[in-house]
Amino acid sequence: MVTSVGQDGQSDGSQRAVTLLDLARAAGVSRTTASNAFNRPDQLSPKLRARVLEIADKMGYAGPNPMARMLRTGRAGSIGVVFGKSLTYGFTDPTSIAFLKGVASVCEKEGASLLILPETGEAQVGNAIQGAAVDGFIVYCMHYLTAVNDAVAARQLPSVAVSAPETMPMSTIDIDDRSAAREAAAHLIGLGHRRFGVLALDVLGDGYDGPLRIDQMAKLECTPSVDRYRGYRDALAAAGLQDTDLQAFEVSGNSEDQARKAAFKLLSQRPRPTAILAMSDRLAVGALLAATDLGLDVPGDLSVVGFDDIPLAKAVTPALTTVHQPLEEKGAAAARLVFHPPKGRPRHLILPTELVVRDSTGLAPDAP
Amino acid sequence: MVTSVGQDGQSDGSQRAVTLLDLARAAGVSRTTASNAFNRPDQLSPKLRARVLEIADKMGYAGPNPMARMLRTGRAGSIGVVFGKSLTYGFTDPTSIAFLKGVASVCEKEGASLLILPETGEAQVGNAIQGAAVDGFIVYCMHYLTAVNDAVAARQLPSVAVSAPETMPMSTIDIDDRSAAREAAAHLIGLGHRRFGVLALDVLGDGYDGPLRIDQMAKLECTPSVDRYRGYRDALAAAGLQDTDLQAFEVSGNSEDQARKAAFKLLSQRPRPTAILAMSDRLAVGALLAATDLGLDVPGDLSVVGFDDIPLAKAVTPALTTVHQPLEEKGAAAARLVFHPPKGRPRHLILPTELVVRDSTGLAPDAP
DNA sequence: ACTTTCTTCTTGATCGATCCAGAAGAGTGG
């Protein structure tokens, strides 16, 4: 006999949910047959299947309980993405949005869902990671890598870390930040620039704004910020210039407003830098704003090079010269590595970058 | 005796994972005690707990299996977000990104994760919804509402639908599209405009570009596109103008490029509209581009009003006059409704909008 | 008629945890 259930979904939620067993009993079949009605249509006669599904519908049984199914099958049908910074930041920064988009596109193809994990501060790092029902992880973060990566590694699932040291027991995916940055700086040097300002992403992710903390950098194996800075210096060294020709400020939170202030300071120094190397396009946009504040023409008085090539880069005026990196492809490649993990040793992908010259760079004003 | 496990996480993954029972045996305690070591520190002596955790670490036991835990506790620790359009679109459109950001901020506070579901086409709608291990749903989509919403409703979980008819057995959250649109149009009418072009979001989400399909609109109870169009007409009617003063094009995919083309057509007609009502800021930006193509000055020759007030709206030149809607708050409010569902009847929130006048609107060129 | 195969359906075991009720032992007070 069919268990009577309230007509509408509104009724008091306290009643126990309908289970596969209830359905089986109501339909007069075994649990397995009921299960097969949903999962293996070929395992029972179409007529019976239709009847079972109809009764299921009548009973308000939506389908097999996902949690139970996961437990039994061992598959979650989703992959997790961990942001080092706050979850909200992931939806603010254009680079991580593009990355997510790449991840999402692959998830869609695979029919999997995308679980985005919160990070409730260093103390509880790993809490969410430990408890996530997923088939694999993508780690996208810039700071305190070890805590997060260790938690992910402990799960023993196919995992990929973005911009992580290759010493981790998981696949990694990255760009060659150092040589990309070198290329950006070399471009400016080629245009005759000799005095540079650097807008750096914050090295430690601790909200610090101010002169670059070179001493702290030594501690960090590998962050985009450090690598890009080294790349800038490489180019200067190759041209026989001194480190002192490089004035660098860290800007917290990759924010345009903060960058504007920092750039203002850089550009108020004498002799004034003739070019600004920004470690992200958002920072570069901040530099453009500061140039406007100071009445400087870009690229007449000042050249600006960005990094990332986010959509905004070509929308802004003047369009930014910047280092293009394949943000979406980075996400897609990471997702692919999670869904089809390499057998044996982990892979370490390096994606190509390319300097895109637009309108924000020109000959140095004081060039001979 | 402690089961020996390979030193590194690299070893062949075929060995069965360590379970709570294994850990309990290794530590010489019961499963419950081992479980409590992770979940209820107050239920066992600190000394024993430390020992258990240490052994767990040694065995490579990362913590209780999330799937099993979910099944037993009945809680997933995450909420699901369903996009009607493709998953990728969710990370492309600025309005949905802002919405997600709002959702994410609340998730972060609640310590929950955010599961983003794929939609693999109308045929399989509900597949992912049925199988998602979540504690509630947020439905964010514009089209074929019923299929998705029915699948969500069947799950009998706390759910919120954005821009859905209130007939659904779930909470909804929305803005008053119609009166917001009316206000936008009234603003232009007040400036002396009498001939309007409308750039409409596609009514059916089927990739159609072309003249507005008014006949189709009648079929749809409630989509932003339809409501906004009605709002525009309300304003015209109130001013004694005819519907024929309103030329409308649907633009598929809320894309700037498509909008540019559509706006070009609108502006090539004679007599030329003096104002464009765009149903989104992206469409409005397309209109600005088309104006540039045609050598029209905004707001001198043409006024443009957007909708949404995405970040781009004030970054673009001229800054867009637009209808501000609280996108992030919309996401946050939706998430709050999922985490703390109203007892009894579902709630139906209407969030406030506000016309923000910036630089893209001015007096009609032919005004008396 | 006998074996074989195919279809259709069922039973028992299992996935890996948490919850509930209660046992064992230590400490307290009368």
Next chain:
DNA sequence: CCACTCTTCTGGATCGATCAAGAAGAAAGT
């Protein structure tokens, strides 16, 4: 010494499904 509470720990039942193996009956081949 007994009754009581408190802490610490345990075993059995349970969450809701899927899987592997096999039974019952129909169809087909020899």
